[in-house]
Amino acid sequence: MTPDTRVNQLQKRQEINVLGQMMNMELTVNSLIDHAARYHGDAEIVSIGTDGNPSRSDWATVSERSRQLASALRTAGYVQGDRCATICWNNVGHLECYLGISGGGMVCHTINPRLFPEQLVYVINNAQDKVIFFDKTFLPIVSNIRDRLETVEKFVLMSEPDEEIAVQFPGLLFYEEFLQRGTPNANWPEIAENQASSLCYTSGTTGNPKGVLYSHRSTVLHALVAAQPDALNLSARDVVMPVVPMFHVNAWGVPYITAMVGAKLVLPGPGLDGQSLVKLIDSESVTIALGVPTIWQGLLSALDELGSSAQSLKRTVIGGSACPPSMMSEFRGKYGVEVVHAWGMTETSPIGTVNALLSKHNTLSEEGRNKIRESQGRPPYGVQLKIVGEDGHQLPEDGIAQGNLRIRGHWVVADYFGVEPNQTLEEDGWFETGDVASINDDGFMTIRDRSKDIIKSGGEWISTVELEGIAMGHSAINEAAVVAASHDKWDERPILLAVKIPDANITEEELLAHYQGKVAKWQIPDRAIFVEGLPRNATGKVLKNKLRSEYGEVLVNKPAS
The missing domain is CATH 3.30.300.30 (ANL, C-terminal domain)
Incomplete structure (x- = not known):
């Protein structure tokens, strides 16, 4: 090797090691609400309260109140990393907690009120929650377990002051009063993108629920990808109604995605029966709704009963369990609504796959396209899938072989909360989902069953x-x-x-x-x-x-x- 060659190789190595010269801005939840407030401040947020009555807000107001909530929590002595729990329906107060708690550097722990009392006590104590924000519906539940909670210091009811309830629940705080402890439009604190932003527990059928601790970075990356055309395909022109609960896997990321794109948001509250949802779709011109198959069964029945054609509704995203082909056919054939099949888990934030057809499928018959739509879809950028046999070796992706489904990616769990590190993933560094699946050569994944x-x-x-x-x-x-x-x-x-x-x-x-x-x-x-x-x-x-x-x-x- 000549001296000149060595000099050239050294120069190339130096060039390769030069860092990119771009701005470095942290990917944080509060950046989402800042964007929504600045560029989509007047986009409406419609919220149904626990009393069934609607209220209207917008992204600018939610931003102001979220900042005030973060300030109130700091004033009350809570610091970054403290867990603050919510037991609430899909409503604007819950949205303010989502953004204010995480935006303030604390961890928003969404709790499923349908857990058994013993499980509720377990997840609250395991998370070491300091505060619980809860809707009036859940007052009996919280009252029943209050004395068994080891770390909770404050209980905040999501309402105006109510003297009668205050007598029943000594020491109870009321959200609107608690909010006044903070400064409106207070500055957000500095937050690193790898800090924890929210916490959600699985609802497994055996053993205690397991905590999945999401980061600001994983949440923002998930929102960026989930909004894409071949994923949930959300934009500022949409009116989005998440029927999937905000206490279940962060409502599939919808609160963050809609803030990112500035969409109108319709939060249905506790009324998830078919007739209530049909009336909301028609009155608010909902274009896309997201939920589990059991919800849409009720919706289809109500459409018939009310004589509605759900004219504004263009798409519905179905996850949680496989959508029956007959339901897909009825939505598409009778109402012109595209059914988008998706798959994910608490451990995957949750988007793992979304069913979006490829251009080559345009030449297929309608029956052929419908057959493809029955699969759970393809992974978007950011996650990877594979299937393995009982011996752990990867199986072919030919649409025929079926094996244990594994996943890895930017928003996939690495370790369960509070569990000894390096106990969650398989030896190959992938997460075992517990599903049995097949994958075809285009990457479309079909859940065949749960392994159990x-x-x-x-x-x-x-x-x-x-x-x-x-x-x-x-x-x-x-x-x-x-x-x-x-x-x-x-x-x-x-x-x-x-x-x-x-x-x-x-x-x-x-x-x-x-x-x-x-x-x-x-x-x-x-x-x-x-x-x-x-x-x-x-x-x-x-x-x-x-x-x-x-x-x-x-x-x-x-x-x-």
């Missing part, structure tokens, strides 16, 4: 998700769940637990006949059992462990023909 729910009959796998979707396609069925039952010959076989729509007249034989030609004969459930309702956890997911416990022996000594 998939049925293995005579050595062959049967997807409960597929069987449930077929059952839901019958006009007489309102809800369905498929679980494994023990079998003398095949080890286990599928059985269907079905909830009829009111006044429906259908027999077990008729419902099982509905499967003919839709799946292989050996995959058809051995029994269809009609039940009054399905047990659900705090986020509305069916508790299949309870169903297996109750119905798991119905086939013993009764082999299928």
Whole structure:
């Protein structure tokens, strides 16, 4: 090597090591509300209170009150990193807590009020919450567990002062009075983007809930990507109604995304029945709504009852569990509403995949495109997926092979809150989701089942998700769940637990006949059992462990023909 060559190589290395010369601004939650207030300050925020009455605000007002809340918390002695809990519906007060707590450098811990009292006590004590902000609806819950909370110093009711309630709950503070302790439009504190911004606990069916501690950086990056056209596709021209609760995975990031894009926001409060939602969609010209399948079942029924065509509604994002194909068809065929399938978890902030068709799919028939729409979609930039076998080795992405789904990315959990480090991820550094899935060569991922729910009959796998979707396609069925039952010959076989729509007249034989030609004969459930309702956890997911416990022996000594 000549001296000149060495000099040239040294110069190249020096050039490579030069840092980019761009501004470095922290990615923080308070930057989102600052943007919304400055450039979309008059965009409306419609909020339904616990009394059912609507109120109207805007991003400028929410910004001012969020800053005042952050200032009030500092005045009360709380410092960056302190956890402040909320037990609230989707309303403007909860939005102010979202932004004011995190924007002030504290951690907004959203609590699901549907947890059992023991779980509520556990998550509050585990998080070491210092303050609880709660809606009037949840006063009995908070009163019941108050004496068991180890670290909570202040209880703040989200209302104006109420002397009668104050007598019932000694030491209670009222939100509007507490807010006055702060300075309106106070300056935000300096926050590093890797500081914690919010905390949400899983609602697993076994063991204690686990905390997932999001950072400002992960939250902003998630919002940036989730707003994109091939994700949730939100803009300042949208009117967005998150029906998914703000106490569940940060309402899928919608409060942050809508602040980022400056969209009008419609917060439906406690009234999540179909008729209430239809009236809000029509009165506020909602263009996109987001929620779980059970919510949209009620909405479709209410549209019929009220004679509404939901004219303004263009899209609905469905997650939480697989959307029955029949529901997708009804939304699209009858109302012209695009159904966007998505998948994620508390541990993934939650966006993991969103179903957006590719340009090459334009040449497909409508039936072909609908088949693709039934999958949970493709990962956006920022996350990666893979499927692995029982031996941990990666499986092919051919749309056929199915295995354990793993994920990694910029907004995926690294360690559970309060758990010993390096105990959460697999040895390869990926997060094990607990889902069984397949991925095709375009990256479209299809959830086949939860690993604990998939049925293995005579050595062959049967997807409960597929069987449930077929059952839901019958006009007489309102809800369905498929679980494994023990079998003398095949080890286990599928059985269907079905909830009829009111006044429906259908027999077990008729419902099982509905499967003919839709799946292989050996995959058809051995029994269809009609039940009054399905047990659900705090986020509305069916508790299949309870169903297996109750119905798991119905086939013993009764082999299928």
